[in-house]
Every structure is written in structure tokens, then in C-alpha cells.
Amino acid sequence: MKQAIIKNHSVIKAICCTIFLLAAISIKADEILIAGSNGCNYQVVLPDQMPHTILATTLSNAAGIMQDMFKANGWTNVALVKEAQAEKDKPGIYLGDTAAARAAGLDTGKMPVWTYAWKIKGQNIIIAGRDWAAAKKQDHRGETPCSHGTVKGLADFMREYCGTRFLTPVGMPGIEFLPVTNIVVPDNLQLRKEPMVASNCGGRPTTDITSIALNFFDNVTTEYFAHTHELVIRPDLYAEKHPEYFALVNGQRMAKGPHLCYSNKEVQDLIYQDILRSCDAGYPAFASMQADGFTPCQCDECKKMFDTGDWGEKLWLLNKKWADRLLKDRPGKAIIVGAYTVTEKPPQSFKKFPASLMVSTRSTEEALRQWDEWKVPGGFTAYLHAWGGYHLGGYTPVRTPLFSEKTVKLYEKYNIKGVGLDSPPATMWMLEGPAVYVYCRMFDDVKTNTALKLTEEYIQAAFGKAAPAMTKFYEELHHTLEAYSEVFGVDNGTFQGYKRANGRWGRYLTSGTKLRLIAFIYPPETLNLLESQLAQAGKTAGLSEKNNLRLALARREFDYVKSTARVVHMYNAYLTRQDKAAFDQLLNEMEKREKMILQWYDTSKDYYPEKYGKGIHLQKPISTNWAKYIGSQGHYNDHLLRNGGTYLAHPVPPFTWKIAEMRKAPMFEPKKLAAKKTSAPLSIGPEQWLDIPAVKMGPLSLGAEAPKQGTEFKAAYDSTSLYVRFEGKLPEGWVNPQEKKRDSDMIVNRESFSAVLAPDNNPARYYRFSGGVTNTAQYDARHGFIEDSIDPRFDQDDPSWNAEWKYEYSVAADSKSWSALMVIPFQSLGVTAPAAGTEWKVNFGRLHQVRPGLPVEESLWSSNPDTIAIGDRRAFGTLIFE
Numbered sequence: 068m069k070q071a072i073i074k075n076h077s078v079i080k081a082i083c084c085t086i087f088l089l090a091a092i093s094i095k096a097d098e099i100l101i102a103g104s105n106g107c108n109y110q111v112v113l114p115d116q117m118p119h120t121i122l123a124t125t126l127s128n129a130a131g132i133m134q135d136m137f138k139a140n141g142w143t144n145v146a147l148v149k150e151a152q153a154e155k156d157k158p159g160i161y162l163g164d165t166a167a168a169r170a171a172g173l174d175t176g177k178m179p180v181w182t183y184a185w186k187i188k189g190q191n192i193i194i195a196g197r198d199w200a201a202a203k204k205q206d207h208r209g210e211t212p213c214s215h216g217t218v219k220g221l222a223d224f225m226r227e228y229c230g231t232r233f234l235t236p237v238g239m240p241g242i243e244f245l246p247v248t249n250i251v252v253p254d255n256l257q258l259r260k261e262p263m264v265a266s267n268c269g270g271r272p273t274t275d276i277t278s279i280a281l282n283f284f285d286n287v288t289t290e291y292f293a294h295t296h297e298l299v300i301r302p303d304l305y306a307e308k309h310p311e312y313f314a315l316v317n318g319q320r321m322a323k324g325p326h327l328c329y330s331n332k333e334v335q336d337l338i339y340q341d342i343l344r345s346c347d348a349g350y351p352a353f354a355s356m357q358a359d360g361f362t363p364c365q366c367d368e369c370k371k372m373f374d375t376g377d378w379g380e381k382l383w384l385l386n387k388k389w390a391d392r393l394l395k396d397r398p399g400k401a402i403i404v405g406a407y408t409v410t411e412k413p414p415q416s417f418k419k420f421p422a423s424l425m426v427s428t429r430s431t432e433e434a435l436r437q438w439d440e441w442k443v444p445g446g447f448t449a450y451l452h453a454w455g456g457y458h459l460g461g462y463t464p465v466r467t468p469l470f471s472e473k474t475v476k477l478y479e480k481y482n483i484k485g486v487g488l489d490s491p492p493a494t495m496w497m498l499e500g501p502a503v504y505v506y507c508r509m510f511d512d513v514k515t516n517t518a519l520k521l522t523e524e525y526i527q528a529a530f531g532k533a534a535p536a537m538t539k540f541y542e543e544l545h546h547t548l549e550a551y552s553e554v555f556g557v558d559n560g561t562f563q564g565y566k567r568a569n570g571r572w573g574r575y576l577t578s579g580t581k582l583r584l585i586a587f588i589y590p591p592e593t594l595n596l597l598e599s600q601l602a603q604a605g606k607t608a609g610l611s612e613k614n615n616l617r618l619a620l621a622r623r624e625f626d627y628v629k630s631t632a633r634v635v636h637m638y639n640a641y642l643t644r645q646d647k648a649a650f651d652q653l654l655n656e657m658e659k660r661e662k663m664i665l666q667w668y669d670t671s672k673d674y675y676p677e678k679y680g681k682g683i684h685l686q687k688p689i690s691t692n693w694a695k696y697i698g699s700q701g702h703y704n705d706h707l708l709r710n711g712g713t714y715l716a717h718p719v720p721p722f723t724w725k726i727a728e729m730r731k732a733p734m735f736e737p738k739k740l741a742a743k744k745t746s747a748p749l750s751i752g753p754e755q756w757l758d759i760p761a762v763k764m765g766p767l768s769l770g771a772e773a774p775k776q777g778t779e780f781k782a783a784y785d786s787t788s789l790y791v792r793f794e795g796k797l798p799e800g801w802v803n804p805q806e807k808k809r810d811s812d813m814i815v816n817r818e819s820f821s822a823v824l825a826p827d828n829n830p831a832r833y834y835r836f837s838g839g840v841t842n843t844a845q846y847d848a849r850h851g852f853i854e855d856s857i858d859p860r861f862d863q864d865d866p867s868w869n870a871e872w873k874y875e876y877s878v879a880a881d882s883k884s885w886s887a888l889m890v891i892p893f894q895s896l897g898v899t900a901p902a903a904g905t906e907w908k909v910n911f912g913r914l915h916q917v918r919p920g921l922p923v924e925e926s927l928w929s930s931n932p933d934t935i936a937i938g939d940r941r942a943f944g945t946l947i948f949e
Contacts, residue, residue, distance in 0.1 A: 110160070112159040173193060187255065237277065264510060265485050311320045326361065329385060362867060400423065413438055424445060544597060579831055581668060615720070650734070717862065733770050742948050760781070797884055810846050824946075845877075
């Protein structure tokens with residue numbers, strides 16, 4: 068009886084399958100029906116085994132998203148099974164390196180990374196791609212890069228045939244299942260697709276289907292992305308035993324790195340051995356790049372290396388030497404050299420590259436065009452600074468769909484094989500959603516996709532019935548952003564830097580002028596228009612839960628941008644009319660903004676108080692169902708309040724102000740100081756200074772508590788030099804610090820006097836002179852003269868600049884005070900002796916520390932209510948030469 072029942076059940080099942088197939092034929096004779104009004108008879112089938120846990124987990128999770136797609140459209144019975152458990156008489160969507168894929172002739176092991184194939188075999192749909200995991204984890208992150216070719220093939224299939232839109236990485240609200248009544252595919256479906264680029268990432272492995280669908284591919288080509296030489300010749304390994312491995316600069320080895328002595332044969336061999344190690348770990352190539360802010364070694368052997376004085380040429384020839392060896396030692400492997408800073412221009416000593424030598428360059432037409440006369444058979448990769456901390460506006464949008472379209476078309480034109488994203492795409496996933504989506508989707512079909520088509524696709528999928536209002540919102544947002552994206556933006560901007568008439572390179576926008584940028588992009592009329600359109604979208608009836616979540620994230624992001632821009636406008640109004648009324652209006656606006664931002668944070672507990680102290684909180688997600696934030700959860704409340712904290716987006720006033728303290732602070736009045744002219748050189752002793760009035764220093768921040776240890780100084784000049792004499796009180800128990808090397812950063816962070824001088828009256832470019840309480844504690848640096856924003860010395864002290872000047876100190880016999888004298892020749896500053904009435908922008912300061920390990924007290928001559936350091940150019944006073 069039991070056998071009869073099973074037999075009859077099989078007959079019924081066979082009849083049902085026949086009816087289902089007849090239904091498929093009734094749609095079109097040349098199509099296969101996967102799901103329709105009669106249901107779905109398919110199963111989703113996974114390989115029984117995969118070579119790595121990450122590959123198996125990622126594919127299983129992606130297959131689960133396909134199940135969700137079926138359920139969203141009413142087909143709830145689609146099973147997800149391993150191949151061994153698959154029903155043999157039931158068609159399936161076979162994913163990965165299954166027996167069905169191999170029987171269909173698909174050898175995924177021979178496919179390039181991220182490549183996939185679609186194929187019909189009977190009624191089965193085969194989706195299989197290159198699923199490969201690196202044999203070795205990345206040393207610096209402990210993660211395993213992978214190629215998830217099958218997941219990319221599955222995502223593209225779902226988009227093409229199943230109405231699925233992958234909009235935003237991580238989380239189900241980032242995926243939209245558009246309603247479909249039938250899922251059909253051609254019965255001759257056959258496709259093999261190798262992606263336009265083999266990598267498109269910021270270095271962290273990608274495992275969610277949305278990121279993979281959007282072509283954010285792991286870099287499985289090289290183990291590391293950028294500055295690799297310093298990872299090999301590490302100071303912690305070699306500084307003590309082999310200081311000769313590091314660059315000789317001004318007579319001293321830079322034992323802290325990262326700059327190297329490249330003529331050293333052991334340095335060359337250590338780097339080459341690491342190239343072999345990385346290639347043997349399974350990576351096809353090695354990214355070879357010198358350190359940021361490259362500082363050349365000044366030893367005799369480095370000067371003679373390759374018989375050229377051009378350091379870019381030296382490094383190109385050294386890399387070619389390694390590449391020639393690699394061609395013999397590891398055929399098929401390659402070195403990718405970054406055309407970056409000193410190596411940005413092509414080499415002149417050779418124009419034909421070995422196949423083992425590739426080039427990584429900036430993502431601009433100008434940068435790529437200069438290689439037209441060079442033969443580089445290995446090809447190019449590119450690095451892109453499209454988003455992230457390179458941009459001065461802080462947590463604000465920076466790119467438009469037109470920029471994205473143009474960038475990917477440029478990659479296609481020059482056959483770029485991989486892209487390194489130097490920052491994560493977007494800190495605002497909704498306001499920049501269309502721009503990121505266009506960038507990603509252009510890689511799928513660069514010939515026919517357009518910014519307009521993909522922007523419409525994104526808005527319709529993301530906002531449903533609110534799409535008309537959001538279309539107007541994005542049109543206005545992209546219009547106001549276009550000037551930044553095309554003119555001022557990093558990499559592609561036509562006005563990032565320019566050559567002045569005097570031949571000196573200039574930079575228009577810096578952190579010191581970021582408020583100018585924000586005010587320009589977001590004038591009040593633009594903010595009002597964007598607000599009205601976003602509000603209209605929020606009032607739309609009949610929106611889905613996902614639509615509302617995306618609008619909620621857009622609202623949080625826009626409210627942040629709007630409140631930030633409003634503070635900028637109020638600050639400009641205050642600077643225009645520096646009175647109490649304007650000041651109070653500004654502080655009121657800042658308090659309103661602060662209250663709004665703190666609502667987004669969990670203020671009930673401090674984050675990592677032992678490291679950050681109290682008051683640092685983690686951002687709450689936009690919803691418990693969607694872990695999306697402005698930036699990320701790791702961008703603390705302090706970051707958003709200060710509108711910066713990442714790379715070049717330095718916080719600037721008024722966002723650095725503590726509002727409660729500013730309420731009590733006095734109004735700022737710029738200080739002036741007369742420098743008396745003398746007829747003879749001055750010494751450190753007080754006798755020659757008796758008729759020159761002393762000037763007292765106050766607190767670092769105007770209105771703060773006066774320093775406990777008083778400090779004063781005097782200034783004078785003669786026909787050759789500026790003289791500055793300092794004197795500071797010392798408490799009982801004060802400990803004289805240990806000797807410091809010239810230009811040690813410990814000098815400017817311990818007991819010391821400092822002078823900052825801007826002889827051309829431009830506080831954005833100044834010189835700093837500091838001295839401590841030891842014979843060698845002498846520090847000098849330039850600031851603002853490095854105008855390449857990628858250089859780590861940009862907007863920082865550059866102590867590699869050294870001037871001829873005299874410094875001496877003296878501790879009083881009773882140890883209750885110490886004094887110092889700075890003699891700074893005008894010639895060392897590149898200026899002539901000032902005429903009477905000449906004005907310089909200057910400041911003078913002191914750091915006091917009782918003994919190492921105790922807090923440092925900072926005093927300043929000229930300060931603002933918000934001054935945070937002696938280099939704060941807004942606080943500079945004026946030195947007038949009598």
C-alpha cells in the first residue's frame with residue numbers, strides 16, 4: 068500500500084511538472100519559465116564543497132538573497148539545497164563549481180578572477196564563476212582576499228531577469244525587489260563575462276552580495292595596495308642593528324623611517340625577496356611604491372646610483388631591475404609601480420617596459436595621456452581619490468553622476484585593469500547614492516550605460532512613489548555639487564593647484580579655506596530648495612518600509628549638511644560684523660546643531676573612556692533593521708560636531724569651539740607688537756634688553772585660566788637679524804629634560820619656547836623656530852609650503868627644512884626660571900632686512916612641563932577664544948618693525 072501511494076505521488080508530481088513546462092512553452096517557444104502565475108518549480112543548488120569557508124559562506128548568503136527575491140514575489144517554496152540533496156527530477160539554478168556546471172563544460176578554475184558564466188543545460192540554469200581564495204591572509208589585516216565570481220554572476224542574473232536592484236552595500240534595505248509576475252530566460256542563454264576591472268576596492272575583502280553586485284571587487288592581484296617598501300624595511304626590525312638601511316638626511320640616518328637608502332644592496336635584496344614571497348603566496352603581482360612625502364637619501368652611493376640625479380629615474384630603473392629578475396625567477400608574475408609623486412612622470416631612460424612591469428597611475432586624463440609614447444604590455448591600474456578624507460568639506464557629499472560616468476569611461480579608454488579606491492565610497496550613502504551607483508554600474512556596460520539612465524534606475528528603485536520628488540532633489544543637489552566635483556575636487560579638479568606667474572605651485576583650497584567652499588556649494592536658497600523637495604518626498608503616501616528607511620537616512624544626512632552650512636553662514640556673518648549680537652546668533656545656531664547631532668548617538672554610555680575620556684559616544688544606526696550611519700558607527704559624535712577628523716578634512720573654527728566656554732570668552736582683538744631696532748647684536752643676558760619692554764603671554768585659548776607659570780618675551784632687530792628673548796618661570800620640583808636631537812618632535816611637545824613668523828604677511832605660510840632646555844633642543848620647520856595635498860607634510864610642519872640661526876638657553880642659578888635667545892637672520896627666511904613700518908604676521912608661545920609624564924601647559928602671546936595650537940593662523944598677531 069505504501070509503495071502504491073509513493074508511486075501515485077510520483078505520477079502526480081510528473082503530471083504537475085508537465086503542466087508547468089507547458090505553461091513555460093505557452094509564454095514563448097524560445098524561453099524558459101522559472102517562475103510565474105503557476106508558481107516556481109525550481110530549486111537553488113549549491114556545491115557540496117568549496118575550497119574555502121569564506122567562499123562557501125558568501126555564496127550561501129547570496130543564494131539566500133535569491134530565495135528572498137522569490138518570496139518577495141509570492142514564490143515561497145523555492146528550496147536552497149546542496150547538490151547531493153537536490154531533487155533529480157526538478158530543475159534547478161545551479162551555483163558555483165557544481166557537478167552540473169562541470170557537465171555543462173564550465174571549468175571555473177581556468178577563468179580569470181571575478182569572471183563568471185551563464186549557461187542553460189536542459190531546464191537547468193547554470194551560474195558559475197571563479198571562486199578563489201588567496202593562499203595567505205593579508206599580514207596587515209589578517210583577512211583573506213577572495214574572488215567571488217559566482218556571486219557576481221548571480222547578482223547580475225538577478226538584476227537582469229529577476230527585477231532585483233542592488234543599491235547600497237550591507238543590509239536588506241540596500242536591496243530592492245521590484246515586483247515581477249514572470250521570471251523567464253532565453254532557452255539558448257549562454258554568456259561568459261570577464262569584468263572590466265579585476266579589482267575595485269579600498270583593500271578590505273568584500274563578502275556581501277550588494278558590494279559584489281556593485282563591482283566593489285577584492286584586490287586579489289596584489290597583497291598590499293600602496294606604500295610597500297616601508298612594510299619590508301621596518302624600523303622596529305632594522306633601525307637599531309641596521310641604521311644604514313634608512314635615508315641619510317642632513318648627516319643623520321632617518322632610523323624611524325619610512326625613507327630608505329635605496330643604493331644599499333641589502334635593502335634592494337630584502338625588498339626583492341619580499342616580492343618573491345608575496346608572489347609565492349599566490350598573488351599575481353606586487354605593488355612596489357616608495358613612501359609618501361618621499362625624502363631622498365643623501366649618501367654618496369645614492370647620489371651616484373644609476374648615474375642620474377633624478378630620483379624618479381633612479382626608482383624607475385631600480386624597479387625595472389627587480390622586474391627583469393622577476394621575469395626570469397617567476398614567469399607570469401609582475402611588479403606594479405605607482406606613478407606617484409617622485410615617480411609620477413614616465414622614465415626617460417627606457418620606453419619599452421618588460422611584461423613583468425606594470426604602472427599604477429592617477430585617475431585623470433592628464434596622468435594617463437603622458438604614457439601614450441611608452442609601451443607597457445603588462446598594462447595599467449589606477450588609484451582614485453573620489454571620496455573620503457581627501458575632501459575638505461568634511462561629512463558632505465562630493466561627487467555627481469557625471470563625474471562617475473566620465474571616470475569609468477576614462478578607465479575603458481585606457482584599458483585600466485584594476486582600481487584602488489583610496490577611501491571608501493561615500494560617507495553619505497543616500498545623498499551620494501546615485502553618484503556611487505552610477506560609478507559602480509558603469510563597469511557592467513560602459514558602452515551603453517549612462518549617468519542619466521542609471522540615476523533614474525537608482526531613484527525609481529530606492530524611493531518608489533517618492534521618486535518624482537527625489538528626482539528634483541537630486542537634480543538640485545547634483546547641480547550645486549558639479550562645481551566642486553569638476554573644478555575643485557581631488558584628482559580630477561582643474562583648479563586643485565595651479566602655477567603662479569612667479570613659477571611657484573599654488574593651491575587654492577586648503578583646510579584653512581574649507582568654510583569658503585561649504586558656503587559656496589550650499590547657499591541659503593539651495594538649502595531651502597533641497598529642504599522643500601525632501602520634505603515633499605517624505606509626505607508621499609503608500610511608501611514601503613524600505614522606501615521610508617532610505618528617506619530617513621537621506622533626512623539625517625541632509626539635516627547634517629544643512630545645519631553645518633547654516634553655521635558656516637552665521638560664522639561668516641559674525642566675521643563680517645564682529646559684535647555681541649552676531650556672536651550670540653552664531654552660538655545659538657551651533658547649539659541647535661549640537662543638540663540635533665547628539666540625538667543620533669547613544670549618550671547613555673561613553674565609548675572607550677580609558678582611551679578617549681568621557682563624552683565620546685557611538686552613533687546609533689538609522690534603524691535596528693539597517694546599520695547605516697553618517698560615515699560609519701566609528702565616526703564618533705566629536706567627528707560630526709567638529710565636521711572633520713579624517714585626513715585632509717581637518718576641523719576648523721567655529722566647529723572646534725566649546726560652546727559653553729565661548730559664551731564666557733571675551734571678544735577677540737588682534738594684537739600688535741613693536742620690534743625695536745638696535746645698532747649692535749644682542750646677547751642672552753638681560754643687560755642689553757633693559758630698555759625694551761617685556762610682553763607677557765596668556766593662556767592658549769582667550770578667556771581660559773591664566774598659565775600657572777608666567778612667561779614673557781622681548782623682540783628687537785638690527786640690519787641682519789631678528790632677536791627674540793624669552794623668559795619663563797619654573798616651579799619647585801622642575802626636572803631638566805634629557806637631550807633632544809635636532810628637529811625632534813619631542814622639542815615642540817615638551818618644555819620649550821617657540822616663534823612662528825610669516826614674513827610675507829601670509830599666515831598660511833610660516834616658519835617655526837623652537838628651542839628647549841638642552842644644547843641640542845633646536846627645532847625649525849616650514850609650514851604651508853608643501854601644496855601637494857597627497858604629501859603627508861601638507862598642512863603640517865616640515866622639519867626637513869633647516870635654516871641657519873642661533874639658539875642658546877640659560878637656567879637661573881636658583882632654578883626658578885629659564886631664558887632663551889633666538890637669533891634669526893633675515894637671509895635665512897629669504898627676505899631682506901625690513902624697513903621701518905614693515906609688518907609680519909607672527910606669534911610666540913611656550914610649552915611648560917614639570918617633568919616627563921605630567922600634563923603640558925601651553926602659553927601664547929596672541930590667542931583666539933578657540934585657539935588650539937601656536938600654529939593656528941587665525942590667532943596670529945602683527946609684529947611691526949620700528
